[in-house]
Amino acid sequence: MKLVVQKFGGTSVANTERIFNVARIVTDTYKKGYNVVVVVSAQGDTTDDLIAKAHEIDLNPSKREMDMLLSTGEQISIALLAMAISKLGYPVISLTGRQAGFLTDSNHSKARIKKVDTERLEKELDQRKIVVVAGFQGMNRYDDITTLGRGGSDTSAVALAAELKADLCQIYTDVDGVYTADPRIVKSAKKLDEISFDEMLELASCGAQVLHNRSVEMAKKYNVNLEVLSSLQDVPGTKVKEVTKMEKMLIKGVAKDDDVVRISVVGLPDKPGIAFRIFSVLASKKINVDIILQSVGRDGTKDISFTVPTDSRDAAVEALNDLMENLGAHRIEVDEDVTKVSIVGAGMQSNPGVAAKMFEALYEADINIQMISTSEIKISVLIQKELGIKAMNAVSEAFIK
Amino acid sequence: MKLVVQKFGGTSVANTERIFNVARIVTDTYKKGYNVVVVVSAQGDTTDDLIAKAHEIDLNPSKREMDMLLSTGEQISIALLAMAISKLGYPVISLTGRQAGFLTDSNHSKARIKKVDTERLEKELDQRKIVVVAGFQGMNRYDDITTLGRGGSDTSAVALAAELKADLCQIYTDVDGVYTADPRIVKSAKKLDEISFDEMLELASCGAQVLHNRSVEMAKKYNVNLEVLSSLQDVPGTKVKEVTKMEKMLIKGVAKDDDVVRISVVGLPDKPGIAFRIFSVLASKKINVDIILQSVGRDGTKDISFTVPTDSRDAAVEALNDLMENLGAHRIEVDEDVTKVSIVGAGMQSNPGVAAKMFEALYEADINIQMISTSEIKISVLIQKELGIKAMNAVSEAFIK
Numbered sequence: 001m002k003l004v005v006q007k008f009g010g011t012s013v014a015n016t017e018r019i020f021n022v023a024r025i026v027t028d029t030y031k032k033g034y035n036v037v038v039v040v041s042a043q044g045d046t047t048d049d050l051i052a053k054a055h056e057i058d059l060n061p062s063k064r065e066m067d068m069l070l071s072t073g074e075q076i077s078i079a080l081l082a083m084a085i086s087k088l089g090y091p092v093i094s095l096t097g098r099q100a101g102f103l104t105d106s107n108h109s110k111a112r113i114k115k116v117d118t119e120r121l122e123k124e125l126d127q128r129k130i131v132v133v134a135g136f137q138g139m140n141r142y143d144d145i146t147t148l149g150r151g152g153s154d155t156s157a158v159a160l161a162a163e164l165k166a167d168l169c170q171i172y173t174d175v176d177g178v179y180t181a182d183p184r185i186v187k188s189a190k191k192l193d194e195i196s197f198d199e200m201l202e203l204a205s206c207g208a209q210v211l212h213n214r215s216v217e218m219a220k221k222y223n224v225n226l227e228v229l230s231s232l233q234d235v236p237g238t239k240v241k242e243v244t245k246m247e248k249m250l251i252k253g254v255a256k257d258d259d260v261v262r263i264s265v266v267g268l269p270d271k272p273g274i275a276f277r278i279f280s281v282l283a284s285k286k287i288n289v290d291i292i293l294q295s296v297g298r299d300g301t302k303d304i305s306f307t308v309p310t311d312s313r314d315a316a317v318e319a320l321n322d323l324m325e326n327l328g329a330h331r332i333e334v335d336e337d338v339t340k341v342s343i344v345g346a347g348m349q350s351n352p353g354v355a356a357k358m359f360e361a362l363y364e365a366d367i368n369i370q371m372i373s374t375s376e377i378k379i380s381v382l383i384q385k386e387l388g389i390k391a392m393n394a395v396s397e398a399f400i401k
Numbered sequence: 402m403k404l405v406v407q408k409f410g411g412t413s414v415a416n417t418e419r420i421f422n423v424a425r426i427v428t429d430t431y432k433k434g435y436n437v438v439v440v441v442s443a444q445g446d447t448t449d450d451l452i453a454k455a456h457e458i459d460l461n462p463s464k465r466e467m468d469m470l471l472s473t474g475e476q477i478s479i480a481l482l483a484m485a486i487s488k489l490g491y492p493v494i495s496l497t498g499r500q501a502g503f504l505t506d507s508n509h510s511k512a513r514i515k516k517v518d519t520e521r522l523e524k525e526l527d528q529r530k531i532v533v534v535a536g537f538q539g540m541n542r543y544d545d546i547t548t549l550g551r552g553g554s555d556t557s558a559v560a561l562a563a564e565l566k567a568d569l570c571q572i573y574t575d576v577d578g579v580y581t582a583d584p585r586i587v588k589s590a591k592k593l594d595e596i597s598f599d600e601m602l603e604l605a606s607c608g609a610q611v612l613h614n615r616s617v618e619m620a621k622k623y624n625v626n627l628e629v630l631s632s633l634q635d636v637p638g639t640k641v642k643e644v645t646k647m648e649k650m651l652i653k654g655v656a657k658d659d660d661v662v663r664i665s666v667v668g669l670p671d672k673p674g675i676a677f678r679i680f681s682v683l684a685s686k687k688i689n690v691d692i693i694l695q696s697v698g699r700d701g702t703k704d705i706s707f708t709v710p711t712d713s714r715d716a717a718v719e720a721l722n723d724l725m726e727n728l729g730a731h732r733i734e735v736d737e738d739v740t741k742v743s744i745v746g747a748g749m750q751s752n753p754g755v756a757a758k759m760f761e762a763l764y765e766a767d768i769n770i771q772m773i774s775t776s777e778i779k780i781s782v783l784i785q786k787e788l789g790i791k792a793m794n795a796v797s798e799a800f801i802k
Contacts, residue, residue: 016454016457016458019458020458050477053417053477053481054480054481054484056417057417057420057421057481057484057485057488058484058485058487058488061484061487061488062483062484062487064494065480065483065484065487065495066480068476068479068480068483068495068497069476069477069480069481069484071476072473072476072477075469075470075472075473075476076451076454076470076473078469079455079466079467079469079470080454080455080458080470082463082466082469083455083458083459083462083463083466083470084458084459086459086462086463086466087458087459087462093465094466094469096469096546099544099545120544143500143521144500145497
C-alpha cells in the first residue's frame with residue numbers, strides 16, 4: 001500500500017477550524033487508498049507562550065527542562081488533530097515523538113535524530129489507522145525528552161518518510177510552494193513546479209525560509225520525494241527532488257540575507273600564511289565565514305574582508321583582536337550596513353553568461369557590488385543594505401520570465 | 402536518609418509567584434537534610450482550558466486522546482517547578498508519570514495504578530536531586546499515556562510514598578488542614594490535629610472534599626503517614642494516620658452531601674424476598690444504595706425507601722420500572738429535595754449517647770429527620786435540602802467545643 005507522510009506547521013493547526021481543515025486534507029488522502037502518517041507542530045503561539053512562562057521563572061532555564069516544557073505543545077496538537085480525524089469517522093491514533101520511535105542524542109534543544117524505531121508506528125499503519133505524530137521531539141538514551149530545534153518538525157517528517165520508505169513527503173505550510181523570491185517583496189517572483197535538493201539547500205542557506213536545511217539535507221541523503229504546498233489553498237505545490245527536468249529557467253531563486261556583517265582586517269603585511277592564520281582562528285571558534293575578499297593596498301600592505309552571520313560578529317572581532325598585534329595589522333573594520341543577495345540554479349553550471357547577466361542587472365539599477373562569491377549553482381553579491389529589495393527585483397526581472 | 406513526598410495541587414502552582422512559593426517550601430525541606438519527592442498537578446485552569454479545546458472538536462472525544470491531551474498539564478507544571486527550584490540553586494529533575502514508573506491499567510481517564518517502578522527515581526534521589534513528578538498520570542502496558550481520574554495526584558503522591566517507604570507524605574492544598582466541617586458554612590468548625598484513616602474515609606464519602614477516598618484507602622493499606630496542610634500559610638496541618646491518640650472530641654467531622662435523591666417504592670405486598678429483589682437488581686446495575694428504610698403501611702402493604710447519588714437516579718428508576726409489575730407495587734416516588742448530614746468519629750463507638758445527642762440537636766433546631774443510617778463511626782440523617790446548613794451548624798455546636 002502506498003504511504004504518504006504529511007507535515008503541518010503551527011499556523012495550519014492554530015484553531016479548531018484549521019484543525020478540521022487539516023483533518024479533511026488527511027482523510028481525503030486516506031480515502032484515496034493511501035496509508036497516511038501526519039506530523040504536526042505546536043499550535044500557533046503555544047511555543048512562544050510556553051517560552052514566556054519559562055522566562056518568567058528563569059531567563060536561562062535548564063535545556064532539559066525546557067524540552068520537557070516545550071514538547072507539550074506538539075502533544076496538545078496531536079491529541080486535538082486525532083480527535084478531529086476521529087470525529088470525521090476515520091480510525092486514528094496519536095503518538096508522541098518517543099512513541100513514534102525517535103531516538104536522538106542528548107543535545108537538548110537541538111538534538112539530532114540517531115534512529116527512528118518505527119515498529120509500533122507500522123503496527124498501527126497495518127491496522128489501517130491514520131497515525132498522527134508529534135514533530136520536533138524525541139527521546140535520548142536516558143529516557144529524557146529532547147527537541148530537535150529550528151525546523152525540527154520538517155526534519156521529523158522527512159526522517160519518518162525515509163525510514164518508512166514513503167512514496168511522498170508533503171510539507172504543508174502557509175505558502176503554496178517555493179517561489180523564485182519572496183513574493184511579498186519581489187513582484188516578478190514565480191512559483192516553481194520543481195526544484196532540486198541542491199538548489200533548495202542553497203536557497204535556504206541564502207535566506208529563503210520555506211524549508212529548513214536539515215530536512216532538505218536529510219531528504220537528499222535518503223532520496224525522499226518532497227513536496228511543499230499550502231494547507232489553506234488546494235493548488236499544486238513545488239516538488240523538491242534529486243534531479244529536476246530541464247527547464248528554460250536558468251535560476252530557481254533570488255534570495256536576500258540581511259543577517260550578515262562584513263569584517264575587514266586592514267593593513268596586513270603582504271606575507272604568506274596571513275589568511276591561513278586568520279581563518280584558522282575563526283574556524284577554531286566555530287565562526288562560519290562566507291564571502292571572502294583579499295585586496296592589495298597601495299602601500300604594499302593588504303586587506304582581508306569577509307562576512308559572518310550577525311550573531312557571530314562579537315566573537316569574530318574578539319578573536320581577531322587577540323591576533324592583531326601578532327599579525328601586525330593596522331585595524332579591524334566592521335560594516336553592518338550590508339546585505340547578501342544571491343541567485344541559485346543548477347542551470348547556471350552550463351551557462352557562463354549567468355554571472356554577467358546578474359552584474360549587468362545590478363549595474364542598470366545603479367547598485368554597487370562590494371563583494372562576490374560563487375559556487376557551482378549559486379552567485380552571491382554583497383551590497384549596501386538599503387538596496388537589497390531593489391536588487392532582488394532587478395535581478396528577478398532579468399532572469400524570471 | 403529520611404524521605405518526604407510533598408504534593409501540591411493546581412492552585413498552589415497557578416502562577417510564577419506561587420511556583421516560587423512551592424519551590425521555597427520544597428527547598429526548605431531539602432535543606433533540613435531530607436530527600437524530597439514533589440508531586441504536582443496541572444496549573445490552575447489548565448485542565449479546564451484543555452477540556453474546552455477538546456470539546457470544541459468533539460463533545461465526546463476518545464478517552465485515550467483525552468489522556469494524551471490532559472497529561473500535558475502536569476508536564477508543564479513539573480518543568481516550570483523544576484526551573485524554579487534550579488533557579489533557587491538546588492539540584493532538581495522533573496519526571497513525567499511514565500518516567501517516574503507509574504504503570505497503570507488501560508482504563509483511560511480513570512486508570513488504576515498497577516505498580517510503580519521507582520528504579521530511575523531512586524537513582525536521581527541517590528544523587529541528592531529533588532525529584533519533581535507529574536501527578537495524575539501513568540502509562541499502560543501498551544506504552545500509552547493514561548490518567549488516574551479525580552483525586553489522581555493525591556493518589557500518585559501516596560503511591561510513591563508507599564513504594565519508597567517515605568517517612569511522611571504531605572498533601573499541600575489551599576486549606577490549612579482537615580476541619581470538623583466546612584468552615585465557610587459552619588461557624589463552630591475546628592481544625593483537627595489528627596484524624597484516623599477510617600474517619601477520613603467516612604468524611605470523604607459523606608461529602609468532605611479535602612482528600613479523595615482512593616488516596617486515603619491507599620494510605621491506610623500501606624500505612625503511609627499523611628499530613629494535610631496549606632501551601633499558602635506556614636501553620637501545622639492535620640495528620641492522617643492509622644490510630645490517633647485519644648481525644649476528648651467525640652466526633653471528628655460534620656459533613657453534608659447534597660448530591661443525593663430519595664427513591665421510594667410504595668405499596669409493596671408484605672411478602673418475603675421483596676427487598677432482596679429490589680436491591681439485587683440495583684446492585685446488578687452497579688447503583689450505590691446508601692440509607693435504606695422499610696416501613697409497613699396501614700393497608701398491610703409496605704414501602705421501601707433508599708437514597709442513591711443524584712447521577713444514578715435515572716438508572717435506578719428505569720431498573721425499578723422494569724420490576725414494578727412483577728413486584729405488584731403501587732408506584733415509585735422520587736424526592737430530590739433532600740440532603741444527607743453526617744457526623745463521623747471513632748469516639749462514638751464507645752459512647753452510646755452520640756446518636757441521641759445528634760437527634761436532640763436537630764430537634765432543638767426544629768429539623769425533621771426523614772431517614773437514619775449508622776455505621777460504627779458514622780451517623781447519617783436525611784433531611785430537607787434547605788435545612789442542610791442549619792443542621793450542620795446545630796450539630797457542630799452540640800459536639801465541637
